[in-house]
Amino acid sequence: MRHIISVLMENATGALSRVSGLFSQRGYNIESLTVAPTDDPTLSRMTLVTKGNDASVEQIVKQLNKLIDVVKVMELSDYQHIEREIMFVKVAASNMEACASIKRMADIFRARVIDVKNKMYTLEVTGSPDKLDGFLETLEDHKVIEVVRSGAMGITRGANALKI
């Protein structure tokens, strides 16, 4: 089962390495991890995507809570939530036909062309990780040069919030 976990932690040196270290020490897998400071500069917020059964995810949440730098942990999968990821794709647009086809796909997936240079299109697309996977599939017939994904981040819907 895929689980998405949000972590609020002290914006301190080494805090990130404690979290990532925990995963390798205890043999948990990390699918993606994204982190940045919040509106409160003393806090960072991290979103982790991991796979495991319920018991192992329960352990992950407990072990995260045990880290001294971690202030709060929330398993977003337990709540109604919204999940987004941003992706850049650089793709070769060598002829008119390719240009048109890429542009068409971009329109369908609401991707934007953010750069055109040396017969290269760079696209930006935002959505659930599933949608980004889908977009990459549609580009299979083209020459994809480079892909950058941010990893998923998430937020609960409604009044629930991960705050201190």
Next chain:
Amino acid sequence: MKLTGAEIFIECLKAEKVDTIFGYPGGAVLFLYDELYKAEERGEIRHILSRHEQGAVHAAEGYAKSTDKPGVCIVTSGPGATNAVTGIADAYMDSVPLVVISGQVPRQLIGNDSFQEIDIIGITRPCVKHNFLVTRIEDIAPTMRKAFYIATTGRPGPVVVDIPKDLTSGVDKIKFEYPKDLKMRSYQPTIKGNKRQIKSALNLISQAKKPILYAGGGVISARASEELTEFAQAYNFPVTTTLMGLGCYPSTDKQYIGMLGMHGTFEANRTMHYADLIIAIGARFDDRVTGDLNKFSPYAKVIHIDIDPATISKNVKAHNPIVGDVKQVLQTLLEIMEEQEINPDKSAYDTWWKEIQEWQSVNCLHYDQDDTAIKAQYVVEKLWEVTQGEAYVASDVGQHQMWAAQYYKFNKPNRWVNSGGLGTMGFGLPAAMGIQLAHPDETVACITGDGSIQMCIQELGTCTQYKLPLNIINLNNGYLGMVRQWQEFFYEERYAMTYNQSLPDFVKLAESYGHVGLHIDKPADVEGALREAIADTKRLYFLDFATEPQGNVYPMIPAQYGHNEMYLTKEDAITDMQAKAKAAKEAE
């Protein structure tokens, strides 16, 4: 008045009422040692110089485990810090409150691969409760305050504070202020147990017919022996303890059925296997306790009381978890029993006790001491007699550790100090030093073996310097016995590297440090030697007992076996080996 970083450091130790600090000097901690020197002259703090940083940390562990104070160590940067890692990891595994201060190269040199520079924060991250690199002189005092707070509260553990040399040099001076109140938004251990869960536990207990109380080191850390004993005796529960829990319940009491697990008693393991309710208190269902989890206690519901929520349902699912300080939870539980006028019927488990008594009648710890080779078991049992069960006992790791656990009957907590989780050979001697320094007038024994003792033997020098009258009981069988035992059972007697060749003459070795050394090779001489050593409260005795070379620890549950599948004797082991070999052949 403004103070230097080094002076602030001393003031922090004083504010934390640290009277003893273990350590080893070096370049990065020169300023700190300069102030320690002055503090010692003023009679404020005593510094104990080990012979190796590992010894300093284990000594601090022995000090902490036998008292209610944290252990404090100071080591230099680079190799000083890396030498301390084994001790830090040991303290992590056994939840020992420890504050380890390491020197670091000056800030401007960090990251340059400078002389004696190592990222000790990175190295120790997986084996500390928390660690800090101090980067500003203003942070020294608040960091020290946090370090002591984190080490000693919640589930205790080691905290490393890495201080760059330039912060202590005296170039900068600031006003010293030790933070009084400490609130950490990211660290708030649950201390009080949830009342609803405690009540539901009492309800589960009322339905049980075959309960077992399984107590671990957490009871000792929480100083909850009294409450545990009261609770156990109110219900007439059979009580078993883990290796770390020895002494948290009186071992000579009739309700005590011995240690459980791989080398636990037949009765403790059978009772665990057939129980319908496990009341786990301050224990963590370690693999050496449970054996194969799929075969573990198949009929039982589990009440699990522990301060660390991550321990609950980690290995064995808890039906009734209670997170909290064991002492406070037990106090609340006893209060609720009084409020609700719960007076357990002490005969309720009579049938259960009859079953248990049958297992007890197997007498699984029986051995015969003839007049040929000394049995290690006999030495430990005699030590128990001679010290009337009152000694502090530190042990190393291996067969002697298991025999010490099986045959020295601890009736009080904090008397048994060993390396349970990490299983660190070399732990015993320095740990015993720490105990003796904390309890100068008590009898301290170190039960060790010819393998383990050599791993920190340099600490004999520390014992000379500080006149520590330890009693070292070296159970010398000439082998790394525990590994040899496994090779005998599971590797067709191929004794790879487990015969200890070229052993030193331990008597001469002890004498060269100014201690008394005795070699004992006759069973008849065991008691006399022990009596002589214990009676002498001034000198260290190194008792080198030549014991039966290939003795084995029984009972034994091989790894991945169930609690109902024990070897009680060599014959059991052989029969099982043969059956396995036959099955393997047939499978081919």
